[in-house]
Amino acid sequence: MSPLKSLTTARLSTGSNQSALILPRAMQTLFVLFLMLSALMLVPDLAWSSEGAIATEAVVEDVVEHEPAPVMGPRDYRQIGSMSSRSFVWVIAQLHLFLAAFVLAVPLFVTVIEWIGVKTGDQRYDDMAHEFMKVSMTAYSLTALFGGTLAFSLFLLYPTFMGYMMEVFGNQVMVYALLFFLESGVLYIYYYSWYALRYGNKKYIHLTLGVLLNGVGTTLLFVANAWATFMMAPSGVDDAGVVTGGIWDIMRGPLWNPLNLHRFVANIAFGGAIVGAYAGYKMLSAHTMAERAHYDWMGYTSNFIAVLAFLPLPFAGYWLMAEIYAYSQQMGITAMGGILAWLFIVQAVLIGTILLAANYYLWNGMSRCAGSSRYTWLIKYIAGTLVVSFLIWVTPHTLILSAKEIAALGGSHHPLLGPFGIMPAKNIAVNLMLIGTFLSFQLYRRSDKVITVPWAGFGNALMVAIYLIAIANVIFLGVYYGYFTNTVYKVGSSVAQVMSTLIVIISGVVIDTMMFKGAKTLPVKWGQISNRGVYALFALPIAFTWLMALMGYVRSSVRTHWHVYTVMKDNSVDNFIPNIGHAGNMMTVATISFLAIVLFIFWVASLGDTKQPKPEKIANPAQ
């Protein structure tokens, strides 16, 4: 069985094999070439010649004189009634970001799933990809609605600030608008041509449309990210805010690529979690075993996408924070060592929730296959590791104490638990949680296989050795360099910890792929999972959504009392970091609103399949 087929079992409990899709080699070659070209186009440094662009821009910039950032006064801020402008924009912007993340993410994994359908010849993948797109179509128009509302509210409530941003970014905003025309056109063609371009050469045309859609969507993301990162770490302007560089200098600030990577990957994880909830809902409300089995499989695939994308996220976030520290120590300390530090404890709670829910779903899913009984004894150790790591991650460094409590404690830090409050302990915890989650995945993948390669004994021994040495290495690096050497070695050791986790993941995938060659497949009963396991699919998007809102609050707040950090001061009535309690309420309002919108999206997606039965002949009431 090919590795791709081994990702999910080929047979549903009531399904049958589908006919293969036959595609000529020439079309395959063209498609691969297109993929490579698209990848090149998406690499910002190669997309257009930066030197050429700057040279051209420099000639133009010599002629145009730019104004410094304006000093804002009360007349530069507006309000709608007595409502706080910041609160209003906060909720609208957050809802726009939730929806945008969803509609950008879905086409990414839909194209991959469609491609898997082509390679395996299994039409179920094609049907699932189409169903995911159907769910995201409603979300697309809502994204645009909230985007328009956000734009109107920013121009209405912060006209002077927006005037400065237009001064800086210039025609780039029109590029953003034009990209939306392209995105909409390609999206509608991609979705509505699904069945018209389903087989043969036409399928490759459809896949090409999918790649184009993702290219445009990713470009939209990168363009919008530039505005956010400019506000945090302005580039291409001098200290007074006068534009000194070209648009490329303005966009490519120190935080742009870290945010690009982080949001790109996080969107995929988020999108997977949302469609997982859709699959969970459809499974629990299924009327037939076949329907239940289909949506169970869809839920597994969604969870797989969400967790696969989630695993590298801590590293992308670490890079973003490292760049923030490198840009401004003050900003970095505000984020993680000062007033916003406690938010990272809340982040730990949410990520712990996500990992526990994802693992719980996998453990429950193991009941689909009798072969899993070989591995279920490991679950309690993975669960124990997750819980202990979670508790360490959640332990704060500074405690909220009265003077009397500080005196009783002998200081502001707990004598025993205080050491768990600093980054070395958190790094150990998060790496162990990720290793444990990957182990759950690996056990699940092995559950329905009986390995037959002659070197299975060595392969299994090697896998066990890699896990044990990686865990020991992560703990050693964190404890020794974290507590017994200087700060530079402490920070540097975290990179080696990340590499340890990556070695486990990569070697696990490679060794298993080689060991699965010629493996016997055991039957898997899709649909045979406890409802408790399916509830985990609802917990995932809730935690993801709240986590996004939380991190958005951190990102905005690190600017403290600046609209554009160190360049344009915030002189509004809201020029302070809102307290955590207020922020918690705002985030919860945004999260609940978004979840209500998601329910609406699911309902509309199902509505399209609902057909009212034709009524029986009714007697004419006039007779």
Added chain:
Amino acid sequence: MNMLKNWILSFVIAIAVFYTMDHAIMSMQGLPLNINMTPAQ
């Protein structure tokens, strides 16, 4: 006996890989280590 050899070889490989990786990653960051993993600076 074969199984014992498998286990010993596996652990030797794993330790070698992680030990080499630690040295390489720390050196790349300008943080060399001694053979006993203590900081060389």
